[in-house]
Amino acid sequence: MKKMINLAKKTLEKGNLVIFPTETVYGLGGDATNILAIKKIYKLKKRPLNNPLICHFSKFEEVKKNCELNDLDKKLIKFFWPGPLTLILKKKKTSLIKSLLSNNKNLIGCRIPKNRIAIKLLRSVNFPVAAPSANIATKVSSTHYSHLPKIFYKETLVLKGGISQIGLESTVIQTSKNCITILRLGSITIEEIQQKFYKTKISIKNYKSLSSPGNQKKHYSPNLPLRINVKRVLKNESLLNFGSNKLKSNICEYNLSLKGDLNEASKNFFNYLHLLDNPDCKKIAVAPIPNYGLGKTLNDKLKRASYKKN
Numbered sequence: 001m002k003k004m005i006n007l008a009k010k011t012l013e014k015g016n017l018v019i020f021p022t023e024t025v026y027g028l029g030g031d032a033t034n035i036l037a038i039k040k041i042y043k044l045k046k047r048p049l050n051n052p053l054i055c056h057f058s059k060f061e062e063v064k065k066n067c068e069l070n071d072l073d074k075k076l077i078k079f080f081w082p083g084p085l086t087l088i089l090k091k092k093k094t095s096l097i098k099s100l101l102s103n104n105k106n107l108i109g110c111r112i113p114k115n116r117i118a119i120k121l122l123r124s125v126n127f128p129v130a131a132p133s134a135n136i137a138t139k140v141s142s143t144h145y146s147h148l149p150k151i152f153y154k155e156t157l158v159l160k161g162g163i164s165q166i167g168l169e170s171t172v173i174q175t176s177k178n179c180i181t182i183l184r185l186g187s188i189t190i191e192e193i194q195q196k197f198y199k200t201k202i203s204i205k206n207y208k209s210l211s212s213p214g215n216q217k218k219h220y221s222p223n224l225p226l227r228i229n230v231k232r233v234l235k236n237e238s239l240l241n242f243g244s245n246k247l248k249s250n251i252c253e254y255n256l257s258l259k260g261d262l263n264e265a266s267k268n269f270f271n272y273l274h275l276l277d278n279p280d281c282k283k284i285a286v287a288p289i290p291n292y293g294l295g296k297t298l299n300d301k302l303k304r305a306s307y308k309k310n
């Protein structure tokens with residue numbers, strides 16, 4: 001791995017792209033201070049330029065060098081970094097991070113991941129690494145290198161880790177002096193935040209808001225049509241099941257967690273969507289998932305994955 005990290009470091013320094021594992025999903029990374037690298041990310045991912053990229057850092061001092069933090073930010077960081085928290089912070093004037101990455105605004109999504117390979121890579125370079133999830137825009141995220149679109153292998157260097165430990169994206173949060181606003185539901189649950197910040201106002205931003213454009217109505221979508229909260233499975237449907245129940249598919253079935261464990265379900269979620277998204281199946285039916293904890297995040301993603309324009 002040492003050799004690969006060194007190669008990845010050189011690739012990033014040249015302004016080229018590296019895909020790396022994180023505990024949430026794989027990231028499509030480039031030098032956040034290099035405008036050409038940022039352009040390559042948007043182009044390869046087919047992402048609209050108004051949807052900002054998260055900057056990944058190896059340590060808190062680097063975040064502090066680039067961004068301003070209030071007391072609430074610092075408290076959140078104490079609980080959740082390194083880990084699946086993305087904080088939207090005000091960029092300092094002295095920062096070298098390019099504003100193309102943040103829709104020309106001075107707010108930057110910052111995160112210190114927990115994955116060993118990700119941290120090694122981030123430590124090896126002396127700039128933050130901009131990285132959206134390593135998938136084509138609106139499509140299913142990648143929690144294993146086998147999920148990556150073929151074109152990504154041609155255009156990037158891929159660091160192969162195992163399957164992502166958590167399997168759902170980071171929770172995106174913006175704070176003001178007294179309030180925590182959740183901009184994207186993720187793998188840190190609302191309940192967890194409420195429990196740690198019971199004295200603080202916590203709000204969830206209306207999804208129609210564009211301040212976190214990753215909250216588009218259509219997202220995380222397999223190529224096949226998807227039906228959620230099903231009571232029965234139709235003849236031509238494969239099944240993404242949860243828990244033990246009477247649902248049955250004649251074609252193919254994966255169970256997110258037979259014992260009804262939402263952590264296990266989250267880890268399996270994108271992997272099973274990739275496996276079901278193959279030409280042998282015609283449509284995907286999804287069993288109901290309880291709407292608390294990580295189930296809320298899963299249901300939010302499923303709703304977007306099943307979104308149909310009328």
Ligand code: TXA
Nearest residue numbers: 024026027052107108109132133169170211212213214
């Ligand atoms: O777990 C994750 O967050 C993964 C791994 C690779 O770190 N990354 C990820 O990136 O999911 P992406 O680009 O697919 O989603 C980032 C979300 C988007 O919804 C984006 O709109 C929001 O974060 N975001 C990033 N920077 C922002 C900013 N400055 N202001 C508002 N929203 C921002």
Ligand code: MG
Nearest residue numbers: 132133141214
């Ligand atoms: Mg994404």
